Amino acid sequence: MGLLDRIKDPRDLRALSGDELESLAAEIRDRLVATCASNGGHLGPNLGVVELTIAAHRVFDSPRDPIVFDTGHQAYVHKMLTGRHDFSRLKQAGGLSGYPSRAESEHDWVENSHASTALSYADGMAKAFAVRGERDRTVVAFIGDGALTGGMAWEALNNIAGGPQTGPGRRPLVIVVNDNGRSYSPTVGGLAAHLSGLRTDPRYEQTLEVVKRTLGRTALVGPPLYEALHGVKKGLKDMFAPQGMFEDLGLKYIGPIDGHDRAQVEQALTQAKRFRGPVLVHCLTQKGYGYDPAIRDEADQMHSPRPFDPATGAPAGAPVREWTDVFSETIVRAGRSRPDVVAVTAAMLGPTGLEPFARAFPDRCFDVGIAEQHAATSAAGMAAMGLHPVVAVYATFLNRAFDQVLMDCALHKAGVTFVLDRAGVTGNDGPSHNGMWDLSILQVVPGLRLAAPRDGAQLAEQFTEALDVDDAPTVVRFPKGAVGPDVPALERLGTVDVLARAEAKDVLLVAVGAMGQVGVDTAKRLDAQGVGVTVVDPRWVKPLDDVLVDLARQHRLVVTIEDNGRVGGVGSVLAQKLRDAGVTVPVRDHGLPQRFVDHAKRDEILADAGLTAQNLAREVSGLVAALDSAPHDRATTV
Ligand SMILES: Cc1ncc(C[n+]2csc(CCOP(=O)(O)OP(=O)(O)O)c2C)c(N)n1
Ligand SMILES: CC(=O)[C@@H](O)[C@H](O)COP(=O)(O)O
Ligand SMILES: [Mg+2]
Numbered sequence: 001m002g003l004l005d006r007i008k009d010p011r012d013l014r015a016l017s018g019d020e021l022e023s024l025a026a027e028i029r030d031r032l033v034a035t036c037a038s039n040g041g042h043l044g045p046n047l048g049v050v051e052l053t054i055a056a057h058r059v060f061d062s063p064r065d066p067i068v069f070d071t072g073h074q075a076y077v078h079k080m081l082t083g084r085h086d087f088s089r090l091k092q093a094g095g096l097s098g099y100p101s102r103a104e105s106e107h108d109w110v111e112n113s114h115a116s117t118a119l120s121y122a123d124g125m126a127k128a129f130a131v132r133g134e135r136d137r138t139v140v141a142f143i144g145d146g147a148l149t150g151g152m153a154w155e156a157l158n159n160i161a162g163g164p165q166t167g168p169g170r171r172p173l174v175i176v177v178n179d180n181g182r183s184y185s186p187t188v189g190g191l192a193a194h195l196s197g198l199r200t201d202p203r204y205e206q207t208l209e210v211v212k213r214t215l216g217r218t219a220l221v222g223p224p225l226y227e228a229l230h231g232v233k234k235g236l237k238d239m240f241a242p243q244g245m246f247e248d249l250g251l252k253y254i255g256p257i258d259g260h261d262r263a264q265v266e267q268a269l270t271q272a273k274r275f276r277g278p279v280l281v282h283c284l285t286q287k288g289y290g291y292d293p294a295i296r297d298e299a300d301q302m303h304s305p306r307p308f309d310p311a312t313g314a315p316a317g318a319p320v321r322e323w324t325d326v327f328s329e330t331i332v333r334a335g336r337s338r339p340d341v342v343a344v345t346a347a348m349l350g351p352t353g354l355e356p357f358a359r360a361f362p363d364r365c366f367d368v369g370i371a372e373q374h375a376a377t378s379a380a381g382m383a384a385m386g387l388h389p390v391v392a393v394y395a396t397f398l399n400r401a402f403d404q405v406l407m408d409c410a411l412h413k414a415g416v417t418f419v420l421d422r423a424g425v426t427g428n429d430g431p432s433h434n435g436m437w438d439l440s441i442l443q444v445v446p447g448l449r450l451a452a453p454r455d456g457a458q459l460a461e462q463f464t465e466a467l468d469v470d471d472a473p474t475v476v477r478f479p480k481g482a483v484g485p486d487v488p489a490l491e492r493l494g495t496v497d498v499l500a501r502a503e504a505k506d507v508l509l510v511a512v513g514a515m516g517q518v519g520v521d522t523a524k525r526l527d528a529q530g531v532g533v534t535v536v537d538p539r540w541v542k543p544l545d546d547v548l549v550d551l552a553r554q555h556r557l558v559v560t561i562e563d564n565g566r567v568g569g570v571g572s573v574l575a576q577k578l579r580d581a582g583v584t585v586p587v588r589d590h591g592l593p594q595r596f597v598d599h600a601k602r603d604e605i606l607a608d609a610g611l612t613a614q615n616l617a618r619e620v621s622g623l624v625a626a627l628d629s630a631p632h633d634r635a636t637t638v
Helices: 010-015 018-039 043-047 050-059 078-081 118-131 151-162 190-199 202-216 222-228 232-238 244-249 262-275 290-296 324-337 355-360 372-384 395-410 438-444 456-467 513-527 548-553 572-579 603-609 613-631
Strands: 067-069 141-142 173-179 251-256 279-283 341-345 366-368 388-392 415-423 449-450 474-477 491-493 496-500 505-513 532-535 541-543 557-565 586-593
Touching: 010 050, 018 050, 018 078, 018 262, 018 513, 050 078, 050 141, 050 173, 050 262, 050 355, 067 118, 078 415, 118 141, 118 151, 118 173, 118 541, 151 244, 173 262, 244 251, 262 279, 279 474, 324 341, 324 355, 324 388, 324 415, 324 456, 341 372, 372 388, 372 395, 388 395, 395 415, 395 438, 415 456, 438 449, 438 474, 438 541, 438 557, 438 572, 449 456, 456 474, 496 513, 496 548, 505 513, 505 548, 505 572, 505 613, 513 532, 513 557, 513 613, 532 548, 541 572, 548 572, 557 613, 572 586
Parallel strands: 067 141, 141 173, 173 279, 251 279, 341 366, 341 388, 388 415, 415 474, 449 474, 505 532, 505 557, 557 586
Antiparallel strands: 449 541, 491 496, 496 532
């Protein structure tokens, strides 16, 4: 048994020698590579925080001293050191979550994988300790340089720095900035440039080394004097790099230190702990540290690879054509014919497929950092000046910019197109990553138009249609992963495509977006049972085309299926539309349960939600049978 398997509790770390701790770090890295090679996972970020996490658990007393992780994708090491060793089913149903999980451990606090929230949690926790008089507890917040580009982080810093810095009201809070210079790609913006300036000024480091070496040789006087010279060190830094930003805010700043030198990190964290107030420790790390294929991966240093060959880092299995690839090609074509089209990403140029556009049109692609709110409103500004911006984000992250979409875009009738990748069930990334909200929350935005393509051809067509709307925000949403074969239409009625029809008009089945093929398969099963089904794809689900009202009138039952939560989804909007039109045909809407859906494969979650052709056919045939057996003079609810 190795050292790692002997660590049942973080306190076990304190008995290890320096050499043992080095060996432990190596074991952890081996396990990270093996785990992510077979499961996929956030390899790069976790390789970069091995020493930081070991040091934090040696200096602080988790869970009494809460350790919160921003975004949480870099918490695998924390899990290994808090007694969780079975990573064999990471991010799979029944296995460990890919993020902190309070159900898994008392050492976990923040489960939400949306970035830039950790400092706000930490500020609240620290205030709670102060209010309760628990002054011996310290909150520790890990935040990456990327997450620091999110606005919430600065709202928190403003409050943390504004708290009492001395006296009994002080709130012990240690902010560990894990500065590896990258989100996926290199972190952008003035803050990143500032941090980078500090990281890369050799004069600062050399001078500091001389001071440290000289003082270190005089045991009695050296270290205390070195501490006393901290002001000199700060002065040095100010002289070499304007690092006063955090201190000008009122935050004590320690660093920058080598985040892979565990002893140095422990020393800095111990110093920070002693301060008993808010302190920022700036740690320089490398994403992917200790695994060459990750370090050499220029794109994103193996930020979240799918399964790969551990010997080379090369992806396992053949590449498949994904929805993202279709969008990526389509926006480049649009860019060629539409000089007004520009692209905006929130630190996810690669994952959202915008890299080819950025290469083709470097002056028309903008990375704003992890700042979806700013992305939306700056896009409204671009539209006001005659451009047509395309803001590409993962669906779940658009939640963060709801007010900006509502007030800064829709109220101003701004022709901004939002492309929502990873819409619907994403699966293995857990509850805060499923894009199961957009079809609900965007329904309330006056004037906004929302498209849900069923296949690659429709994605290209509907995206092009969206670019032609310049007096309202438009949205095109599609799921994660491989895009299936195109689902042909028999005819188009208004904006609605008819995908299947039958002699008997028993059921109108409205299949939203990527559920199109499921709708067609369901109809085939029902046809075999003598139930006549018309399958339609609305294509634009906001506003819904009035032709759906006419179609509903012609059938005995309306069934909707969508890859979104049921509450406020397309099914409920269609039911309202039919009620408003005085159509009394019964409606049964199928979607995801309105709860937080734990990590599992996409297909497993869809099956659990009953969103399979087999289950839908069984349910619908039961409903039709109920209609057949009901007395004809009574309206039937289904
Ligand atoms: C609101 C939000 N937008 C986008 C993302 C996607 N995302 C996950 S990790 C990441 C980069 C984080 O960079 P950093 O904070 O520096 O951590 P690192 O991966 O470098 O350790 C991004 C953009 C997210 N999780 N949350
Ligand atoms: C933590 C985070 O938000 C991203 O890293 C996300 O997990 C990546 O998801 P995909 O793997 O679907 O691109
Ligand atoms: Mg980073």
